Amino acid sequence: MHPNEVSATESADPTGPTGPIAPVGPDMPDVGPTVPDDIARRVVLPEGHRDDGPLFEAYRWLRENNPLGRAEIEGYDPVWLVSKHADIMEIERQPDVFTSGGGDEPGSHNPILQNQAGDAFTRSLTGGSLRILETLTYLDPPEHTAIKDIAADWFRPANLKKWEDDIRVLAREAIGTRLRTGTNDIDFVQDFALFYPLHVIMSLFGVPEADEPRMMGLTQEFFGTDDPDAQRADVEPLTPEAAAQQWSAAISDFYAYFDTLVEDRRTTPRDDLATIIAGARREDGEYHAKTFAYGWFIAIATAGHDTTSSTMAGTVEQLALHPDQLAKVQDNPELIPGLVNEGLRWASPVKQFTRRATRDCTLRGRNISKGDRFMLLYQSANRDTDVFGEPEVFRPERRPNKHIAFGYGPHMCIGQHLAKLELRVMLEELLPRIRSIEITGERKVVRTNFVGGLRKLPVRLELR
Template sequence: MSTTEQSTELIPETIARQIVLPEGHRDNDALFAAYAWLRDHNPLGRAVVDGYDPLWLVTKYADIMEIERQPEIFTSAGGEYKGSVNPILANQAGDAFTKSINNGSLRILETLTYLDPPEHTAIKDIALDWFRPQNLAKWETVIRDIARASVARLLATDGKVDFVKDFALQYPLHVIMSLFGVPESDEPRMMALTQEFFGSADPDAARADVAPLSPDAAAQQWVATIQDFYAYFEALLQDRRANPREDLATVIAMGRDPNGEFYPNEMYYGYFIAIATAGHDTTSSTLAGGMLELGRDPEQLARVRGDLSLVPHLVNESLRWASPVKHFMRTATQEYTLRGREVHAGDRFMLLYQSGNRDAEANPNPDSFDPQRRPNKHIAFGYGPHMCIGQHLAKLELRIMFEELLPHIESLTATGNTKFIQTNFVGGLKNMPVSIEFRR
């Protein structure tokens, strides 16, 4: 590669830092401006940021799709790359810490994120049928009862609430824990661990047992939180093996490998962690993001409130808009030409789902929140074999909540500054102070 080619691929440092660094994600306006600049000027560019390995930033919908559908070329962390690359971006100090306490491996969790087919397929299949729409339909009454109770508690307030902390966080947490089989009394513990897990780079979610501001602090918190999850889920695993129930925890605990044997316990812990974290955090971020935009456009709010058949489209638009899963990493296993640029085995790619969902080539007028958008080509759940196993449950939860909530909302007005979680991985609104006028 010539020096000229390298220079045209290189992303300006300010843009690269805005996207790569967790602190760049506190300012949503600046973050999406950086995404837009890249889509317009350098849609597949090389980012060089101090403290991080060089990587490609993938900002266009089509390029993300091309990578996602070819796990044999762009691995999550499988095959010869098992344990040597991280499917979640961490800085060099963080990866070094993980290797130091994990026998030289970055595969700190035995979960779908770190796997590729066929291993990925076999483990995903353990719970795949449970997450199919025809099975989830039998849980709709349970979910709707939870939604109605949540709305009733909101209606009992004066309408001056933090929509994230007082409402959006609680509903999907209670849903997934109820279906999963975690006692309601343990839900606060699951919420705290989730916030520590996804907020490992956010000072507001820092653990007391992790030294703040050290280069590997985020990785230390990640590992410490995983260990706490393991301690909790060991008891859950053993209980479901001894006392099977009609819940998701039992389905996973009873899952076996293709030879009919149980997997190592760490695989079950990893599965449980994925359900207990992404199973609610992403849904609450989407709910809050969608309601904030409806509140900003009273005509759209009135239109959807008056025609609840639009709610499924509102759900998809909220997912596109919020895109709470911000990235996953992929590693090239061979030479490949992507968007006219030659990439090499070992090159790493940060798939920027938020940017892909604002790509005008996939979704015209992408910076307008349109609850009637059809078609809606969002990739909030990823694509290909790594497409989110819980997507149908998330959509069901969101549809039910919007159906139950919107008929009671005359208006929703932001009353203070909203803040976003400091993370480049999974997250959304941290707070959302609002004043709600209810329809009585």
């Protein structure tokens, strides 16, 4: 057993060394479990994420004053806010104690935080389960392991290396098509950053380029359930269950599209990722249920590009704000992999997942009851001063950079190496051509407490 591991019968020795599972230390007085309402609302509610300045101040307050605090907001289940890097790692490495999905039976856990009305709406669609998708996010080992293994080899660095030249061609095409030598007055997000990662993942996936706008629209709806700029016309706005309605509607549209893709790849296999997933079989030789293929496809079609574009935009914003950093990386291209990692730490586009305790235990001196929920705040963890020196400073040469933008443990993002490859290649192609970047207008952030980043970044980009 890991020295800090918890169980139903034992917990960390309160007199032992400090660590993720330990009482609040003398330098951090115990203020009680309940988080002040203004802090809790800023972190939990989607509208609290409209302005990331106050949001990161709330994260800082939690880390310094109540790193494992309980948020109690009307309309939401009570949830423990986990703001420290070490605590998130401890929870993530123990899926038997802190479940992600909890099965597909009634009463199962929702790993994506939504309000009680949204959970009730989801249960009404599924017969009582909150497992609305058969995808890795909702699964625990050993089921999680079996489904992950379907495409795990494809996402390994050794396999991805053979795609680097193709990805570089796509990066050059994106620059050549969407930018021009000289002055470019553009919204870097909407006019550039969104398209390249989408085109890369769809090309590798095997989705026709003509269908990419449809995938883009569905992705924006999928992750923008609480954002007025991404609301569907067939969802009644401002109702408590509106976000869950949009989520389920987008999933249904994805299912309709991907059903045709599954059938095509099962009858006419090709050399692409879609064929690997659609053609996967169980130990008995039968195909996995189509719903698992749909789950894979949705995960790839959404997180496979949205998080990468958010990281790219956040990285370019910092280079615009700090021309000295831009010049340093341009003079030292070997810093680009570090720039990618720092961009991931800085943007942390996946803001949270939730977990549920499967038994009574003790975590950071708090008594945890079976069934308690935890909101893992990855953005906060990636600004933790226990792990990162001067975390509020964007520093491409940061070493080491132990960010957990991709999560940790069994649920660590399977696409992380592809995302890093895409970002590195694009920055290797784009940065040498940049004379200057100037932010020319007001930035805008996606209003979401789940996955998101910049929605709008007006810039003047001067290219050689």
